[in-house]
Amino acid sequence: MADDVTNAIDFNDIKQSVEENLGSTPEGWSGLVTALFTEVKEYCNLKGATYPFVFQIKEKLGELRIYHRCDDRQIQSMITATIARANRxxxxxxxxxxxxxxxxxxxxxxxxxxxxxxxxxxxxxKRHFGVRKTRVRDRMTCGVCGYYGQIDRTDDRNRCPACVKKDW
Structure with a gap:
C-alpha cells in the first residue's frame, strides 16, 4: 500500500473522522456511520481482529459510499447494512x-x-424537484413541488407533508 494513503477512520476518534468525511449531521448519515464504526471497533476489540482500512467515505449520486478493505465477513455485512439503511x-x-x-x-x-x-x-x-433516478410513480409524487417519496395521505391534492404545511 502506498505511504500517502491513510485510513479515513481514526478508531481513537471515530466521530471526528466521520464528520471530516461527511460533515456534521449527527441525526443523519454521519450519526449512522459513527454508530457503525463504533460497533465495528467493539467487534474488533472483542474478537481481537484488525480494524478495517477505510479508504474513503462520501456521498455520490445521492448514495452513501464507503470504500474499504476488510476480509471479515461480519464487518463487511455491518458496512453493507449501514449503507443500505443510509440510502433510504x-x-x-x-x-x-x-x-x-x-x-x-x-x-x-x-x-x-x-x-x-x-x-x-x-x-x-414552488416546483423544486425534477427528474428522479427511478421511474416516477404519480401517486408518490407531490403535485406541487415534485418531491418523490412522501405524500400526505390525508390530503386530497396529492401533496407532500411540507407542501401541506406551507399550504401550497
Missing part, C-alpha cells in the same frame, strides 16, 4: 427519504430537509 434515510435527519434531483445534484433528503435546502436556494419557486 435523510442525509441530515434520518427520516425516511428518497433520492431527489435538486439543481443538477442527486441528494437523499426527506421532504422537510429537501424543502429547507431548496427554499434557501430558490425562495421564489
Amino acid at each position: 434515510t435523510c442525509e441530515r435527519c434520518s427520516n425516511a427519504a428518497e433520492t431527489q434531483l435538486l439543481d443538477g445534484w442527486y441528494t437523499t433528503l426527506c421532504c422537510w430537509c429537501a424543502h429547507d435546502v431548496a427554499s434557501k436556494r430558490h425562495p421564489e419557486r
Whole structure:
C-alpha cells in the first residue's frame, strides 16, 4: 500500500473522522456511520481482529459510499447494512427519504430537509424537484413541488407533508 494513503477512520476518534468525511449531521448519515464504526471497533476489540482500512467515505449520486478493505465477513455485512439503511434515510435527519434531483445534484433528503435546502436556494419557486433516478410513480409524487417519496395521505391534492404545511 502506498505511504500517502491513510485510513479515513481514526478508531481513537471515530466521530471526528466521520464528520471530516461527511460533515456534521449527527441525526443523519454521519450519526449512522459513527454508530457503525463504533460497533465495528467493539467487534474488533472483542474478537481481537484488525480494524478495517477505510479508504474513503462520501456521498455520490445521492448514495452513501464507503470504500474499504476488510476480509471479515461480519464487518463487511455491518458496512453493507449501514449503507443500505443510509440510502433510504435523510442525509441530515434520518427520516425516511428518497433520492431527489435538486439543481443538477442527486441528494437523499426527506421532504422537510429537501424543502429547507431548496427554499434557501430558490425562495421564489414552488416546483423544486425534477427528474428522479427511478421511474416516477404519480401517486408518490407531490403535485406541487415534485418531491418523490412522501405524500400526505390525508390530503386530497396529492401533496407532500411540507407542501401541506406551507399550504401550497
